Amino acid sequence: MAKGLAMEHVSTTGTLYVYGCWALAVALLLLTVRSAARRARTSVPRAIGWTVCILAVWTFAALAIGKLGWMRTLEMPPGAAKVAVTAALLTIVMATLRPGRWLGDNAALAWLLGAQAFRIPVEIMLHRWYLEGAIPERMTFLGWNYDILSGALGLVLGIGVARNWFKRPKTIARLYNILGILLLATIVVTAALSIPGPLNNFPQEPLNRIVRNAPYSLLPLCLVMTALFLHIVTFRALRRDDL
Secondary structure (H helix, E strand, O other): OOOOOOOOOOOHHHHHHHHHHHHHHHHHHHHHHHHHHHHHOOOHHHHHHHHHHHHHHHHHHHHHHHHOOOOOOOOOOOHHHHHHHHHHHHHHHHHHOHHHHHHHHHOOHHHHHHHHHHHHHHHHHHHHHHHOOOOOHHHOOOOOOOOHHHHHHHHHHHHHHHOOOOOOHHHHHHHHHHHHHHHHHHHHHHHHHOOOOOOOOOOOOOOOOHHHOOOOOHHHHHHHHHHHHHHHHHHHHOOOOOO
């Protein structure tokens, strides 16, 4: 492969990974919503139904952006930046307004932490994409991306909180949440610096072109935003007196 070039598609298995990661993230989100509905003594089917509708619209939008080629013609900055910033702002709005407030006020802390486990297979997927020449090494756990720790720690802490392993679960969860956001920000910045455009600082390495296409657009627009959403909601949950 020529330097500075990268594949914009991967093998069928590599493609299935992104669908599988998103399916896992959705399943964990729904289980978290179920825990909130049970604690709030509201209809579980209704809560699940609303969540599925929101996620379906979000998924369709992410796939449409990639399928219609919007991100293929947008480079950093300002085009892809506008898409990413818009998605992040919408995520923050969802997390801080009624849906996020309700989830933070009612969901089990164990599920809010454990749901971050979907980040483990995401990192495995990125490593596979790197082996197929679709992304640079620095975007994997072999380079600058240590986000797999967020998934692993979230899983362990979620189990620990559920089984009362910790004397100060809120303190541990708060420290984890800060670490998780920092690790998420690190890979987001790394990915941004790897996209074709004036911000790219590594012209001699494979560029991060793959996320501009569907279904790979699910990674920045759905999976990354889910991690951000969970972190924001978890901070709200940590304000509760019952934890």
